[in-house]
Amino acid sequence: MTSPRLVWQPMRHCKSSSSILAQQTQQPTRFLSSTASASQAAASSNPPNTNNNTNTSQPNPNPHPNPAAPKPKKPLTPAQQAFLSSALRVNQAGELAATLIYTAQTPPVVAREPHLRPLMRHMYEQEAGHLSTFNALIAKHRVRPTALYPVWSALATGLGWTTGALGREAAMACTEAVETEIGGHYNAQIRRLLEMVGEWEAEGYEVGGELRELIGTLRRIRDEELEHLDHAVEHDAKKAEPYWLLTGVIRAGCRGAIWVSERV
Template identity: 40%
Template sequence: MTAPTPASPRPGQRGADRAAMLRVDQAGEYGAIRIYAGQLAVLGDRHPMSREIARMATQEERHRQHFDAMMAQRGVRPTLLQPFWHVAGFALGAATALLGPSAAMACTAAIETEIDDHYGKQLDALGPEDPALSGAIAEFRAEEVEHRETAIAAGAENAPAYPLLSGLIRLGCRTAIALSQRI
């Protein structure tokens, strides 16, 4: 019997990879809901962007519910960091909204840029092997790209110190992805 090569996965590795994908995707959708909740808490329901933020939050909630169901069907546990993402997501949303509507939209644009990249990598890794998961990821990715485009059209790039703000949020998002896959 030969040992698996680095190019061939160990038995069970693909299932573990899919579990990590589901765990991080569910955590990301949950975090997005909390970010939008923080933004809406600051901006209120009378701001012109509030209706659009609420619409995006509703889509994120649908994504989260779908991943919750897939996790339950497949016996995948959520990240242990969920309580942290609950607070951190709301705080990020509120903090960026306090900087102004363009900063709130910069937050959305930055996060959705990372999620687009993240989902693209997941789709490449999955290939045709798990059509239920890849189908959900592809559908949700399209909506995340639309969120990014909406945020940019709403003035995300006009936020104070946009390149710095965007870069910091994107770094935080990549860190959250890495942590949620493992913990």
């Protein structure tokens, strides 16, 4: 089947060359391919014996299955397809927001404290790499991006500029709050995927390489996000005033954005 035409493009600042689809198809995502069971494959490869002289009561000379035979692959259920689609959609939106926050924060922060330029560049470049990864995945698996891209772009830019203008402590408090929520969000996704893998392996199914690769990608990105959290704490995030109000509002906003982006 020919894939739908790509009619949606990421924002111009996204460095991915992959086009993004405007709508999700009804085809299963391609983390696993639907295959016949091992017994069906064996039946199709061995036609029935038409010799009437064959003694059908003769015992099977090889009653045990071949342990070296490939395991069947289990197709995704509709609920699993929906989970993977929402995960990629919200991850892409979150990484877009992160790049915009750092883009807006960096000029006012670096103007006051030039020694932070390498750190701000390092965190931005990692976020840009995360965004490129999810741009590619969302196009490959034909997942519809969030319809609220323009809204999240405006809010992320405003948040970055405001906290950057308030100073280093506020900017770092923003990073701490965002990465706390994002780190927990990635952990939840990883746990869900590992549960799926465990269930399939217990049932005797093969787990596709793409799914294992996705789990590895999420773990790597989560660790880099938590590294940003550590950097923020080291650079006086908790000295922001008022710390509890600033971080509380930002964390609540992140949770709301995640919930909406998973669905819209």
